[in-house]
Amino acid sequence: MIAAMACFAVEDVFVKVASASMPVSHLLIIFGAGGALVFASAILSRGESLFNRQVISRPMLIRAVFEMLGRLFYALAVALAPLSSATAILQTTPILVVAGAAFIFREKVGWRRWSAIVVGMIGVLCIIRPATENFTVFSVFAVLGTLGFAGRDLASRAAPASLGASMLGLYGFLAIFAAGVLFSIWEWTPFAWPEMSVFLLLVGAIFSGVVAYVGLMKAMRTGEVSAVTPFRYCRLLFGIAFGVTLFKEKLDSATLAGCSLIVASGLYIMYSINRAKKSHSASA
Secondary structure, rough: OHHHHHHHHHHHHHHHHHHHHHHHHHHHHHHHHHHHHHHHHHHHHHHOOOHHHHHHHHHHHHHHHHHHHHHHHHHHHHHOOOEEEEEHHHHHHHHHHHHHHHHHHOOOOOOHHHHHHHHHHHHHHHHHHOOOOOOOHHHHHHHHHHHHHHHHHHHHHHOOOOOHHHHHHHHHHHHHHHHHHHHHHOOOOOOOOHHHHHHHHHHHHHHHHHHHHHHHHHHHHHHHHHHHHHHHHHHHHHHHHHHHHHOOOOHHHHHHHHHHHHHHHHHHHHHHHHHHHHHHHHHH
């Protein structure tokens, strides 16, 4: 899980640097196509089909829509907002998933978890500070991207269990490709192939993203979920480190306070869920 979070942070760095030389829409097109090609090759190498009817099931279609929204807005946030702030806001995804599961799947969420969710949202407000001169609309892109990722994760829970990680990866990257195409049409920017130096940055982003995805799936499928999930917050440390050292970003006290609230609320929710599961197992 730690290695996966490090690779995701490296992916963000490649995306941020590349976005300075090319439109985000074109970046998403190449990134999505490259990742899809990698996963398609892996599936074909096992002699499996790239398509089955479950791919177009309702949960998978909903997942694709949220994947497109999450990737588009988060890529815009990484490109235009400080990397450390975008990464910090992204850490609210597990918190939003818990809140969404209460409404969509009717999962029981007590007042303590709801309080932790509110604390996490306060942490986001500390980072974006909507009523101050430090507020920028680019931070809102990170919030919208986080909502997209939370929706994707919720839809993944309802996705057919027979679809493997490679299949989910393939169609996840195809959704990124589609997001790039649609955004390019909306911007009315004809596709232009990037220079070799920028293309190599995208290759690095694709490689980092694929390795991160595989590592994440390995961690979630082979380790105890309650044990490995808290290590997702390592991405915040990597993101802040890259933001400060590579992009000379400065962290003020409000941003640090917001990061602390987000991480603390997320860890408490994970602890609460784990404790509830142990209590249920003991009573059973």
